[in-house]
Amino acid sequence: MNDRPHSPIQDLRVNAVLARLQGARQRSAGGGPRGSFNSRDPHAYAEQGFSIHSEQGELIYLLCRGLRATRVAEFATSVGMSTLYFAAAIRDNGGGTVIGSEIVPAKVETAKRNLAEAGLADYAEIREGDARKTLRDLGGPVDFVLIDGWPGESGPSLARG
């Protein structure tokens, strides 16, 4: 059954991975890292994706198709939901790369597995570590950037809403 009949993404293999990830979404107790009494350490949330929702991903896909994006960067990747939408758009635009970033190693592995399962591994490079360092050199201009990071301990937030 297709639970997103109006999705702009037509690839069944990609949609199967997206549906599985959307279905496995876990709620974080007490507001997650934004909660007043909870840890801000990303490693404490290795099991939780904090991933974008389908509508947001489909908007990302359409924007990147409209821009004919071939090079994209994202801070951060988590388990790869947003990366899948970017990689699908880039592939459908004729090729290129989404440069992802993630500080929790287990999430990097999961994101890579998800991309491979969707047949999109060739369109993504996930850089492991602190994105404030790993994304310093993007190797050239990019067409689109997603800032979807993390609430700061005391300094500026790494997420832009």
Ligand SMILES: C[S@@+](CC[C@H](N)C(=O)[O-])C[C@H]1O[C@@H](n2cnc3c(N)ncnc32)[C@H](O)[C@@H]1O
């Ligand atoms: C909101 S989630 C990203 C969700 C992802 N964009 C998606 O929609 O699929 C934020 C992620 O930022 C990661 N993170 C936090 N601080 C980071 C840092 N300094 N560098 C890289 N990743 C970081 C966390 O581990 C978490 O997985």
